[in-house]
Structures are given as C-alpha cells and as structure tokens.
Amino acid sequence: MNALIEFKEVCKYYHMGDTTVVAADHISFQIYKGEFVAIVGQSGSGKSTCMNIIGCLDVPSEGIYLLDGRDVGQMNKNELAEIRNELLGFIFQQYNLLPKLNLVENVEVPLMYAGVPRAERRERAKVALEMVRLGDKLKHKPTQLSGGQQQRVSIARALVGEPAVILADEPTGALDSRTGREVLSLLQELHAAGNTVVLITHDNSIAVQAQRIIRLEDGHVVYDGPSDAPEAVVTPKAAGTGGGASA
Numbered sequence: 217m218n219a220l221i222e223f224k225e226v227c228k229y230y231h232m233g234d235t236t237v238v239a240a241d242h243i244s245f246q247i248y249k250g251e252f253v254a255i256v257g258q259s260g261s262g263k264s265t266c267m268n269i270i271g272c273l274d275v276p277s278e279g280i281y282l283l284d285g286r287d288v289g290q291m292n293k294n295e296l297a298e299i300r301n302e303l304l305g306f307i308f309q310q311y312n313l314l315p316k317l318n319l320v321e322n323v324e325v326p327l328m329y330a331g332v333p334r335a336e337r338r339e340r341a342k343v344a345l346e347m348v349r350l351g352d353k354l355k356h357k358p359t360q361l362s363g364g365q366q367q368r369v370s371i372a373r374a375l376v377g378e379p380a381v382i383l384a385d386e387p388t389g390a391l392d393s394r395t396g397r398e399v400l401s402l403l404q405e406l407h408a409a410g411n412t413v414v415l416i417t418h419d420n421s422i423a424v425q426a427q428r429i430i431r432l433e434d435g436h437v438v439y440d441g442p443s444d445a446p447e448a449v450v451t452p453k454a455a456g457t458g459g460g461a462s463a
Contacts, residue, residue, distance in 0.1 A: 217248060217249075218285060219246035219247060219248055219282070220247055220248055220249045220283070220284055220380060220381065220412055221245075221246065221247040221270060221281075221282070221283060221381065221414070222245075222246045222247075222280075222281070222282040223243050223244050223245050223246075223266075223269075223279065223280075223281055224244055224279055224280040224281075224282070225242045225243070225244055225278070225279040225280070226240055226242070226243045226244070226266075226269065226276045226278070226279035226280070226281055227240055227241060227242055227243075227276060227277050227278035227279050228240040228262075228265050228269065228274070228276055228277050229277040229278075238435050239262050239265040239435055240262045240265045240266060240269070240276070240435050241262075241434070241435035241436050242279070242436075243262070243266065243279075243432075243435070243436070243437055244279075244437070245430055245437060245440055247412070247414060248412075249380070249412055250407075250410055250411075250412055251407075251412055251413075251427060251428060252403070252404070252407040252412075252413045252415070252426045252427040252428070253413070253414050253415070253426055253427065253428045253429070253430060254414075254415045254416075254417055254422070254423035254424075254425070254426035254428070254429050254430070254443065255267065255414065255415070255416050255417075255430045255432065256416075256417050256418065256419070256420065256422075256423040256429055256430070256431050256432070257418065257431060257432035257433060258418055258433075259418065260434070261432040261433050261434065261435070262432045262434070262435040262436075263416055263417075263418070263432050264385075264416070265435075266416075266432065267383065267385055267416045269281055269288070270283075270381075270383060270414060271300065271304055271306065271383050272288055272291075272296045272297075272299055272300045272304065273296075273300075275288060275289045275291070275296075276289050283299060283303060283381075284303055284380055286299065301326060301329050301330055301377065302330075302377075302379075303379055303380040303381060304379050304380070304381050304383055305326075305373075305374030305375060305376075305377060305379035305381070305382045305383065306374055306383050306385070307367070307370050307371055307374050307382065307383070307384040307385065307387045308370060308385055308387075309385055309386040309387065309389040309390050310390060311358070311363075311366045311367055311369070311370045311390075312370065313358040313366055313369055313370065313373075314358075315357060315358055315359055316357070317357070317358075318354065318355045318356060318357055319345055319350060319353055319354055319355070319356055319357075319358070319361075319369050319372075320338060320341045320342060320345065320354045320355070321341075322358065322369055322373060323341035323344050323345060323369065323372045323373045323376050324337045324338065324340075324341045324376070325373065326373060326376060326377045327340060327341070327376060327377060330377060337376075340376050341372070341376055342354060344372035344373070344375045344376040345369070345372045347372065347375060348368040348369070348371050348372045348375075348402060349368070350365065350368055350369065350372065353365070362395070363390060363391050363392075363395060364391055364395035364398055364399060367387060367388075367390075367391065367395075367399050368399070368402065370387075371387075371399070371402060371403075371406075375406070375411075380412060381412050381413075381414055382403075382406065382411055382412065382413045382414070383414050383416070384403060384413065384414070384415045384416065385416045386416060386417055386418070387399055387400075387403070387415070388400060388417075388419075388422060396422075400422065400425050403415065403425075404425065407427070413426075423443065423448075424443045424444070424448065425443070426443050427442075427443060428440075428441065428442060428443055429441065429442075429443045429448045431448070
C-alpha cells in the first residue's frame with residue numbers, strides 16, 4: 217500500500233542574517249489512509265514546520281514530500297493552492313471563521329474556491345454541520361456560539377470538501393478541558409468513520425488520544441509508534457535544551 221503522506225529525509229532551513237536555523241533535520245515517516253496520527257513536540261521541536269509542509273503551506277529545503285504520490289516540492293504556488301483545496305481539510309486553534317457569515321456560509325467557503333455550484337455546496341455544508349451536531353444552528357453567526365461550537369464549525373468546514381487528510385493544528389488549544397475532550401472525541405469519531413486525521417500538538421495528554429504518535433525533538437523524529445506504548449510519552453530531554461530548531 218502506498219503512503220498517503222510520505223516524508224523522505226525532509227530538511228527545512230531558515231536563514232536569519234548570517235545564521236541558518238535547522239527546523240527539520242532529515243525527517244522521514246509515512247502516514248497511511250485511515251490512520252489517526254499525532255505529531256507531538258515542544259516549542260522548537262519542528263512540529264509546526266512539519267505541519268506547514270504537510271499542509272502544502274511550505275516546501276522542503278531538501279528531501280522529498282509526497283502527498284498522495286505527488287511531489288509537493290516540485291509544485292508552484294498555484295499548484296500548491298490547488299492540492300491544498302483538493303486533498304486537505306484544515307482545523308485551526310483559533311477557528312478562523314468569518315464573523316459576518318452564518319454557519320452554512322462559513323462551511324461553504326472551501327467549496328466556493330473549488331467552483332462547486334451554489335445549491336450543491338449549500339446542501340453539502342448542511343450535511344457537514346449535521347455531522348458535527350450543529351444542524352439546528354445553520355443560520356447562527358459564529359459570535360452566537362461557544363468556543364467548542366465554533367471549533368465544531370471549523371471541523372465541518374474541514375470535512376465539507378471530503379479531503380484525503382484532516383490536518384488539525386492544536387485544535388483544543390483555545391478550549392477549556394471539558395470542551396477540548398468533546399472536540400477530541402469528535403476527531404476520534406471521524407477517524408472511526410474512515411477519515412485520515414493528522415493532529416499537531418505540544419500536549420502529551422492530547423497526543424495519546426491518537427492511534428499513533430510521531431514525536432519530534434530538535435528537528436528529529438525520536439519516536440514513531442503506537443500511542444499506548446510506554447515510550448510514546450517519554451521525552452528524553454527537557455524542552456528548550458536542544459539545538460535551535462524552529463517549531
């Protein structure tokens with residue numbers, strides 16, 4: 217079986233004056249269709265760099281990133297935008313909802329960019345909101361909702377384009393613990409329904425809710441395996457002691 221996401225010796229360098237920051241240092245891993253994977257690490261570990269590359273928001277300095285068999289590093293900006301809209305659904309910590317639009321209109325946004333006809337995108341948006349248990353609030357504005365409800369709207373928006381990968385960046389970071397557990401439970405339901413979920417987090421207690429953990433430190437993979445293994449939550453070095461990788 218071919219991997220849906222594959223990093224082959226991926227490196228990312230940032231140049232700051234005369235200094236070169238190594239944010240990702242020969243990272244290799246594979247993620248397959250239907251997996252629920254958490255990429256976990258403290259600030260400076262390289263997890264945000266990996267997220268940006270997985271999400272086609274950035275490209276490797278060296279190495280190869282294949283998304284559904286396509287070499288992302290060889291794509292121009294228009295091609296990157298196209299593959300983002302075609303294959304990826306994003307869930308952000310701060311929701312990124314448009315306050316002047318109602319929930320259906322917010323969820324429709326990716327379908328508008330994809331050129332889906334109005335009647336079809338309206339119906340698909342309603343179905344997505346039903347999936348996240350907000351079918352009774354279709355005409356509400358985001359400001360009328362709780363934080364957890366707003367995050368569920370962003371999950372519906374991520375789902376509406378039927379993406380190959382749901383990429384969740386610290387999706388519980390702005391929520392209280394109870395509401396965060398509800399959002400994680402919803403991600404687990406989506407995984408159980410066959411969706412591929414990649415969760416980016418700094419929090420071990422969040423990461424272990426996934427099926428598999430990829431742990432990063434200083435731009436390196438230091439663990440890749442089941443989330444229920446004892447070593448999955450062991451951090452060999454204290455955060456902040458390493459060598460200069462950017463988050």
